[in-house]
Amino acid sequence: MQIRKLALFLSSLCVAGAALADITVGVSVSATGPAASLGIPEKNTFALLPQTIAGEKVKWVVLDDATDTTTAVKNARKFVSEDKADVLIAATATPTSMAILEVAFETKTPQIAMAPLPPAGEKAGWVFTTPQNxxxxxxxxxxxxxxxxxxxxxxxxxxxxxxxxxxxxxxxxxxxxxxxxxxxxxxxxxxxxxxxxxxxxxxxxxxxxxxxxxxxxxxxxxxxxxxxxxxxxxxxxxxxxxxxxxxxxxxxxxxxxxxxGPMLLAEQLPDSHPSKKPALDYIKLYEGAHGPNSRSTFGAHAYDAYLLLTRAVPEAMKKAKPGTPEFRMALRDALEGVKELPATHGVFSMSPTNHNGFDARAAVMATVANGDWKLLK
Amino acid sequence: MDLQIALLLGQDGIVNGAIYALLALALVLVFAVTRVIFIPQGEFVAYGALTLAAFQAGKTPGTLWLLLGAGLLVALIDTVNAVRSGSLGRLKRIVLWDLVLPCAVAGLVLGLEPGKLPLAAQVALALAIVVPLGPLIYRLAFQPLAAAPVLVLLIVAVAVHLTLVGLGLLFFGAEGSRTTPFSEARFDLGMVTVNGQSLWVLGASAVLIVGLYLFFGRTLYGKALRATAINRVGARLMGISATMAGKLSFTLAAGIGALSGILIAPITTVYYDTGFLVGLKGFVGAIIGGLVSYPLAAAGAILVGLLEAFSSFWASAFKEVIVFTLIIPVLVWRSLTTHHVEEEE
Structure with missing residues (x-):
């Protein structure tokens, strides 16, 4: 009797677990190692992100890759096989992102990299990048x-x-x-x-x-x-x-x-700049938790990856259920179809040949005046 | 390239070379006395500079906690040893040097707000934190192995270097720092402008070198170090403690390193890992002196500085390659001209 009860309880837990974590995002950042000054604000950003996207529960699995390609690949393998990740946000540095792309391509999992990538041939179909090249x-x-x-x-x-x-x-x-x-x-x-x-x-x-x-x-x-x-x-x-x-x-x-990227000088941007609102949202979120002037352009690349998901996930949900290969395919297609999405660093307009999607609006000229950043008109 | 550029490069090379020369002297000293190839020499450069920079930024440098921790560890080990061997008389000295001294330094740093003190006092405090680390590191890492072969000591030195670099990253972060110059003065000498800080570097190097010369030639402790360097066993028979000699040479090396760092911090940006390359260039200088001759090591270090300055002008992408390739002809020349002496064991 006892055992049956326990089994029932456990199985109900499993069902509940699956229902709770509808979408799984595997995140690999360089919180230590040479790229740590970039990876730490990214890690901090993921800790502040909401637990739902478009009403769906999201499970963020964040691991440190120590700016090491071997660890990055290990992380990616764990995300795909153990966590059944629907999408990977990885990684901080170009070499680690390249290494993870191998796994993303092999397992047909969409990847959003927070570092610029060199041309990657057919594999490039599965990776999107958030920083300006x-x-x-x-x-x-x-x-x-x-x-x-x-x-x-x-x-x-x-x-x-x-x-x-x-x-x-x-x-x-x-x-x-x-x-x-x-x-x-x-x-x-x-x-x-x-x-x-x-x-x-x-x-x-x-x-x-x-x-x-x-x-x-x-x-x-x-x-x-x-x-x-x-x-x-x-x-x-x-x-x-x-x-x-x-x-x-x-x-x-x-x-x-x-x-x-316009995000650094969000307050000084003209109101008409499409990045002003998302950038201010992000700065409020980040500096609210880490103090004034703690913003970093790198943390914003992580936030932009999240913004891409908020646009792509609802599209993909229409076609398939999270946790399936069909959903990953649909998510990849949805990411490629993102048009005119205002983000903190610019406006994303993806296409099959352009998986970064930024245009001239993603760069503003600034100067140093009186020991602070100042936007140049 | 015209004369003016050559003069400017020469000036730059000599200023850098002076720092390399100081480090080369420290390396020769440590190697002669303890047979340790002192890879962590450069870390004292970074620690000295960044400790001073932390004062000026109004922060408490992490090196202070390292000093307290290392002092406590050494005190514990020495106390256990003293109790075991029944020589309780040593306890007073252990408490004084390993606990009271670091705590006094900590009290001064935490109580005084060093950022607001005159520069000389800041420098003195930075030295008071970093220099005692030298003998403490000797006690912890090298003294138990004093009789080990050179190779073992080298491996331990690499381990100490990696530990100190890692701690440096933890204490000071990945980004660099600069400190306020000792003097903002500028002098026009015909075609060349010399800034006050370069003169400080040259002056301090010259004073230190003369000071070391007098120390080795005229004082009892200096002569004891020289005796240990020439013949360890003989020196011991004359009542010179090898431990004392080792600690003293590490103190001097730490002092020279920290002072070098404090001297260059206003003219360049110092990072937690800057010391290694600076130390390595000092090492090339020391190798030119065969790790035994002080004047040759100093001259070699100046040569390295000049070579670096001129190669950064001619071929900046290959500067390090050119500087470190210098070591090959030097080694060939040394192995051809000197007879190989088996290590005394």
Whole structure:
């Protein structure tokens, strides 16, 4: 008798469990390791997201991949086989996202990556990305340069894929505007001196210089150039959009011009900007929990992934039930069909050939004024 | 390249080289006395700089907790040892050095709001936190293995390095910091502008090098260190404690490292892992000196600084490759010109 009761109880629990967690989202972020400064705000964002999408219960399964591709794949396998995930939001960094794409493609599970990805051939059909690609940002920079009479630029960037991708992006964008690249220099993230590179750039004497670094390491080239008396314009990339850059840069980085997702400067956006409302919603949610000025553009990429789901899930629900391969297929199709969805970093309009979906509205130009970010009109 | 650029690069190279030279001297000193290839040397650079930066940002540096923790651990181990061997007389010294001293430093840091003190006092406090870590690390990691082969000591040094880098990330975060310069002065010397901070670096390096020279030549402790470096067994027979020599050399190394960090923090951004590369370049300098000669090590380090400055001008993408490739011809030359001496065991 006892055993039968227990069995009944357990089976009812199972039914209840299945009914409760209708949609399962597997989330892999780099909360530790080299990409931790990006992964931590993302992780914090997932903790704040609602437990329902379009009235359906959602189960967020969040794991740390330590910026390690092996761990990322392990996480993805666990999501698909144990949690029966309907969609993966993964991952923080480009290499980990690429690794997870293998699993997503093999198991036919849609994936939303929070890092820009290089072209992935047939596999690309299953992955969508939320950050702006570098080309979009580079075009915004080149337009600003052309509008301000810049004819020649010097480039100093990381001696790694970040610097390489930016060099490619800016070379293409600048050519389109008739701007010439007259000096290309490289440096390492933890170099203690870039005097040699700065002198080389000053010898070429370009109208402007673009520094392709991220966070505080982007300060050193600019500080060195300022100290050596370079008088041209200073451009940086959206990699500098964190408070530590302002703290370390101080007066050396005043007047720096850089492209960034509109989310960083939500309050300063005109009311007509489609990103203003979602960005303010997100900032209220995030800064309400983590204090004023705690916003990060990376956490917003995670929130944009959630926004994509709020649009795609109701569409997919019409065609199939969560937990089935049909639902995953329907969700993939629905994501590809997202049109004119305002998000914190821009407006998504996906197509079979464009799984990022951002256009020029996803980049605004900003500057550093009085130790704070300021939107350029 | 014209003369002005060459002068500017030369100036940059010499300033960086001066820091590498200090670290090279510390590496030679530690290796000569304890046979430890002191990989964690660079961590003291980062700890010194970031501790000072934490003061200026109005934060309590995490290194303070490390000092208290390490002090407590050493006190426990030493107390157990002292009780076991029945030499209770040592207890007073253990309590004084491993508990009272760190607690006094902690009291000063927590009580004084170091960010508001004059710069000299901030520097003194930062040194008071970081320098005692040297002998504490020696006591914890190396003293129990003092007689082990060089390879074992090297492996332990790598482990200590990884631990300290990890702790650095925990204490200071992934982003870097800068500190306020000692002097904002600028001097125009014809074609070249020299800033005050570079002169501080050069001046402090010169003072330290002369100081070390006098310390080794004129003081009893310095002579004891030299004796230990030349012949460990002989020195022991003369009543020089190997433990004392080891602790003293680690104290000096930690002091030199922390001071180097404090000197470069205003001219560059220092990260939790900056120290490793800086230390490694000092190591290349030390290798040029064969890990035994102080003047050759210092000269080698200046050479590394100059090579780095000029290669960052000519081929910035390959700068590190060029600097570290230097070690190969140096090793070839050394192995051809010096006779291999079997390690005394």
């Amino acid at each position: 570098f080309g979009l940002m580079a075009v915004a920079i080149a337009e600003h340069m052309a509008a301000n009479g810049v004819k020649t630029i010097g480039f100093i960037g990381y001696a790694d894929p970040y610097g390489e991708l930016w060099l490619k992006a800016i070379t293409g964008a600048a050519e389109g505007k008739g701007i010439k690249l007259t000096a290309v220099e490289r440096y390492q993230r933890n170099d203690t001196s870039v005097t040699g590179q700065a002198l080389k750039i000053m010898a070429a004497n370009p109208d402007a210089v673009l520094i392709a670094g991220s966070g505080t390491p982007a300060v050193l080239p600019q500080a060195t150039l300022v100290e050596r008396g370079y008088k041209g314009r200073y451009y940086q990339t959206h990699g500098i959009a964190n408070r530590d850059f302002l703290r370390v840069g101080g007066k050396n980085v005043e007047g720096t011009i850089f492209p960034v």
